[in-house]
Amino acid sequence: MALLPLPLLDYQRYGRQMILDGFGLSGQVKLKQSSVVVVGAGGLGCPALQYLAAAGVGTIGIIDDDIVELSNLQRQILHAESSLGIPKAESAADSAKRWALCKHIHTLELMRIRINSSIRVDVIKDRLTAQNALDILCGYDIILDCTDNAPTRYLLSDASVILKKPLVSGAAQKYEGQLVIYSLGPDGPCYRCLFPKPPAPEAAGTCEETGILGVVTGIIGNLQALETIKLLTGLHEMKPSMLLFSALGTPPFRSIKLRSRKADCVACGNKDFNLSMIMETDYVQVCGGPRPDWVQLGLANGHAGHRATVQDLKKLLDEGQTLNLIDVRPSTEFGICQLASARGVPLHELVAKPESYLPADRNTPTYILCRLGNDSQIAADALRSSRPNCEIRDVIGGLRAWSKEIDPNFPIY
Ligand SMILES: Nc1ncnc2c1ncn2[C@@H]1O[C@H](COP(=O)(O)OP(=O)(O)OP(=O)(O)O)[C@@H](O)[C@H]1O
């Protein structure tokens, strides 16, 4: 028998996909010879990595500079309780090479089995920046954007234009997700063609702020793996489109055809767009600077004297002082946990009619709480404009600080 193009056991391992029309032995060989890089080993990266590894993509790079936290485990399924505190790139790589929890048939003992020890996984525990992006990404055939912030999205798009590599980009928030392949073929648009202007920093919420259903990232991350496998094996139609997913929509999926790249796009429409330009661009500045630090903002606006610490609030509550204590979190969050004496008034309701939430007695102080101490400053500002010269204070650090510094039994979420 002539030399086989794949190791003997790979025929058994990948047989179920190799018998598919259009995939075949050549598809498997292509996967084995391919390399992809997954930027972000979080909610999207984990499911994408798991299927890429299982399908036999020969080389997988994993880039992430963060560590695993308890709040990640709800959706970042390659990380385990045992990986809390360790770098995500390391934890994901470990799982990609040995990720299945299997029942041992004789002893019913749970054991971890290394199911794809044959692939190569590069662990990159650095943050991807304009300085290192091209060097790191150039060694891979396809880039997966599994990150969660606008600066990195622009950076990855620019890098994919320069390197002429497809960028399989996923995004997910709340109950919704989006999937696009940028720089697809010679005419496919880049991220800047679709979104020439970055969002205002305050408009771009993180999962921590807006919430995310874990399975939504699972759906989009799996689709990223699927599109990547189609590209690598030649199964892709190569027509650019945007897939929109809404878990609560009927139907849940919609696909929009995308135009070719824009002739006047600053990145893909400019043949001089090159390495030196990307190095000069500060992506954080392009996206409007770092997200505002509301604590500093409050001080800058001269409200330093109008703020309270959680210790101040605790003292007043212990003394039994009459207090107008308002919690401005959304009602769903207020329903999760709340201080006994606080009344819940969502921020948008308070800002719409601040005068309705001020106490009848002008001498009763008003204290405003929220989750992290940001929204409470907006609320306090609105109340102060409605009734100046009254005691109106926002609580610095919000309920997160209350839990940390006053009552460890108050839930953090
Ligand atoms: N420029 C970057 N370089 C490397 N990793 C990045 C970069 N930008 C984002 N990431 C990573 O992408 C991942 C995004 O995943 P996801 O949004 O699910 O995670 P998260 O940041 O842990 O979420 P949360 O907002 O709940 O804390 C994160 O692990 C983050 O560290």
Ligand SMILES: [Zn+2]
């Ligand atoms: Zn473009």
